[in-house]
Amino acid sequence: MGGHANAGYHPLTTETVVQVVAPLNHFADVNQLEIKEIGDGNLNYVFHVVEPATGKSLIVKQALPYAKVVGESWPLTLDRARIESEALRRAAEYVPALVPKVHHTDERLACTVMEDLSDHVILRKGLIQGQVYPKLAEHIATFLAQTLFHTSDFFLSPLDKKEQVRAFINPELCKITEDLVFTDPFFNHETNDFPEALQSSVEALWNDLELKRETAKLKHAFLTRAEALVHGDLHTGSIFVTADSTKVIDPEFAYYGPIAFDIGQFFANLALNYLSHFHHSPDPQQRRTFQEYLLEVIEETWARFKEQFSQLWQTKGQDVYMQVAGVEDDFFERLLEDTIGFAGCEVIRRTIGLAHVADLDSISDEETQLRLKDKALTLGSVLIKQRRQLTRITHLSETIRGVAHA
Ligand code: SR1
Ligand code: MG
Known part of the structure; x- marks a missing residue:
């Protein structure tokens, strides 16, 4: 149960999320980002990353090595981040308009960077x-x-x-x-x-x-x-x-x-x-x-x-x-x-x-x-x-x- 083969995993924070989005060259200036953790589900962190000057934004979703709804006593595989990312990409082959666009997947950090759907x-x-x-x-x-x-x-x-x-x-x-x-x-x-x-x-x-x-x-x-x-x-x-x-x-x-x-x-x-x-x-x-x-x-x-x-x-x-x-x-x-x-x-x-x-x-x-x-x-x-x-x-x-x- 739980665990992750990759020792490089660590839970992201509003301070460290920038390290994930910076290499994507999506934003004009990564020093000017506003980042909030908005996850209200049972299992994961969800970071909302906004660049006020350009109005650009992204979502960074990270799996935790346990079920957030219960706590650390319920370990849970980080592989679910890979599954989610792959499943979104598979769906996008047939119905691209009906799933969020995946910009990047980081298996080491068990996170997916995807389209922000805050207007939904x-x-x-x-x-x-x-x-x-x-x-x-x-x-x-x-x-x-x-x-x-x-x-x-x-x-x-x-x-x-x-x-x-x-x-x-x-x-x-x-x-x-x-x-x-x-x-x-x-x-x-x-x-x-x-x-x-x-x-x-x-x-x-x-x-x-x-x-x-x-x-x-x-x-x-x-x-x-x-x-x-x-x-x-x-x-x-x-x-x-x-x-x-x-x-x-x-x-x-x-x-x-x-x-x-x-x-x-x-x-x-x-x-x-x-x-x-x-x-x-x-x-x-x-x-x-x-x-x-x-x-x-x-x-x-x-x-x-x-x-x-x-x-x-x-x-x-x-x-x-x-x-x-x-x-x-x-x-x-x-x-x-x-x-x-x-x-x-x-x-x-x-x-x-x-x-x-x-x-x-x-x-x-x-x-x-x-x-x-x-x-x-x-x-x-x-x-x-x-x-x-x-x-x-x-x-x-x-x-x-x-x-x-x-
Ligand atoms: C511990 S997870 C509880 C529920 O949240 C998920 O969205 C699934 O529906 C699961 O059964
Ligand atoms: Mg869910």
Whole structure:
């Protein structure tokens, strides 16, 4: 666990970041930079480097040898910085407009210098405020279809694909997901975190044998199904937006895994935001409109993803079986089922696991927060257990609507 082969590693400070950016010749005068540490995530330092005279800026993101959210008692590999940098570069081959530009990678310091996206906001924050992003579904569908298709066996030769699997082996970050998404929330584990008043609902979940059997299958898929280079942490905090721009950030959890995992995480975080608007949008009319918008994003993302992926399948597919009647339909059928199952796991872990979401946790009224967390547990459970019956994307939105308004 943890550690780094390169002894030259040291955590950067606002004073030493200049040593990383100076050789890039990006700024006119590196002695005139304003540097702030702005990281609010769970794992890393993020330095915002600005040159006021020219208005130029960059982001320097550095991995720490431990998980910042827990502290030094949780060592964590620095290799995740290489994975993130490589994954951003891979994505930029197919969707350069949808990821931040990587200017430089320093493996010794486990840091990446990239485009500053300060003119964007984190999608989670925007959605909590009830902002509508008209291009979001189109952009995320494109990101998913292009990155997932082009890194899969549908496009790469078997030899190239296995080279890629090797390059993106990410065992420590995968272990976090295996534990925090698929295991701990379903058992009485010390990493779990939920209000005492939720205890009986949580115990009911722990005692639900059918739920555990189905979750075991989803965890097994995450452990074993190396389909494509997935982002691995595609929640709404990993997406920067403006009205007409979308940038997917933070692929440090990237590895070769199930295609449905990314889609499911995205949908789950929209579903959690849907629930949270019973608090964040007190006006019933506004609330209904915004909640319906979120379901439209889910439906449009799926439809556009399917359309693009299918087009790539038909025009660039490499495997002889891809033209056999029924194979593509079978693929999408299983993909939707797994997407819904993974979404269920994400909804549950964000409610009672270690890493929560601000959508629900920022709700000041305790009773409302509790009621919505209870609904989230029901929703997650239904999605996992009934995913085989939810054979159309509209079944997913109907389920979210149904559980939320029950
Ligand atoms: C210890 S890391 C907790 C969570 O933060 C990351 O963004 C992942 O979602 C992970 O599960
Ligand atoms: Mg992250």
